[in-house]
Amino acid sequence: MTESEKTTLLTVKHEIESDSEANDPNYQHVTDRRTLRTRYLAVKNLIFDERDDLSSIDSAKFKSIVNDLESLHQFVLKPREQIADAEALLDITNTLLTSVKATNGDGITISDFVDSLVRDFAKQSSRQDGRTLIDWKKIGIEFSDASRSSRGCRTMIGPMDTQMKQRKARRKRARLVENEQPAEVDDTDIKKKTNTDINMATMFDILRKHRIVRLEQLVLNRNSFAQTVENIFALSFLVKDGRADIKLDEKGIHLVSPKNAPTATAIASKEVVYNHFVFRFDFKDWKLMKDYIEVGHELMPHRD
Numbered sequence: 001m002t003e004s005e006k007t008t009l010l011t012v013k014h015e016i017e018s019d020s021e022a023n024d025p026n027y028q029h030v031t032d033r034r035t036l037r038t039r040y041l042a043v044k045n046l047i048f049d050e051r052d053d054l055s056s057i058d059s060a061k062f063k064s065i066v067n068d069l070e071s072l073h074q075f076v077l078k079p080r081e082q083i084a085d086a087e088a089l090l091d092i093t094n095t096l097l098t099s100v101k102a103t104n105g106d107g108i109t110i111s112d113f114v115d116s117l118v119r120d121f122a123k124q125s126s127r128q129d130g131r132t133l134i135d136w137k138k139i140g141i142e143f144s145d146a147s148r149s150s151r152g153c154r155t156m157i158g159p160m161d162t163q164m165k166q167r168k169a170r171r172k173r174a175r176l177v178e179n180e181q182p183a184e185v186d187d188t189d190i191k192k193k194t195n196t197d198i199n200m201a202t203m204f205d206i207l208r209k210h211r212i213v214r215l216e217q218l219v220l221n222r223n224s225f226a227q228t229v230e231n232i233f234a235l236s237f238l239v240k241d242g243r244a245d246i247k248l249d250e251k252g253i254h255l256v257s258p259k260n261a262p263t264a265t266a267i268a269s270k271e272v273v274y275n276h277f278v279f280r281f282d283f284k285d286w287k288l289m290k291d292y293i294e295v296g297h298e299l300m301p302h303r304d
Contacts, residue, residue, distance in 0.1 A: 016129050027296055043068055044091055052096045065092060085144035199234035199300075204243060206299050207258035213299060215246065215254035216289050220298050225286045232281060242272065 047054070047065060052061045069088055076085050121138050125131040147287040193201075207213065235256070238244035242261040245253055262272040 004042075026254065032075075032077060033081065036072065036081055037084055039072055040081070040088055043072070044088050047091045047095060049086070051099075054092070054095055054099065062092075062096075067078055163233050195230070196234055196237065199230060200237055203231065203234050203300060204238060204258060207238075207244060207256065210299070213259040216293050217297050218256055218299050220289050220293050221300060222290055222293075222298055224304055225283060226285055226301075227303060229281065230291075232279060236279075240274070242274075252254060 043065060050061045050065075054065070069085070069092075073085055076082055089153065103169050117134060117139075121135045121142075122132050123135045123138075125133050203218065206218065215235075219228055219235055221227040221231060235244060239246060243259060245257050247257070249255055266272045
């Protein structure tokens, strides 16, 4: 094979590889990523070259560069491109900050501040001495927009006729005498039954009479949500004392029946074990229970 034939073969092979790379989507994706980073580099160089004209009022360079960055940002996908985008924004920010510092110098001086006060808030003195006074009321009115406090008079809130309260004299404790004894406590009130005890007794009598009832029929008071809650409270004490039993039938309905309370020996020997559950009940449940139970099927009487 001659040299010319080798050269022709290499050229054809290179063209075939170039065509295959152009048709490869991965190769095209890598090329687009490199082009995007190259364009970001060009924008950074433009910011550096045009840094003197960016802060000019009549210059359109700043708007043009920002528009370029916005258009490039739409194609950012990879971390390296995000870094290039952030560096370009940082460069334009630092350029503007440097320009502002160079223009402003040391900022507003005390002399500039005093001159502004005299120019905008000065008023002539009532005396014929030629002095210039500062209108502090005008300054307060102008500043009220920033402080958001309304103008007007201020009054004291509260009673105006307050008087000093005299401290009560402390009673002297009498000394105990040897023959004194503490008063006996009358325990008649303690022995009285509470409302819960009365409700428990009424409910237990109903259980003994009917033997087995539905829980909703036992506790529902159609005319009072509060008394329904009290009935549930009384039933919980009967269950706790072992005088009532709650079971579920095959339909999932709660049934309550009476039973004899266990002895202390059975409780101590663990023959009797208590099982507790949480009974959720609110005003909505009470309304549902009223619709669920027919009128007149309630068992607990209404209490006045």
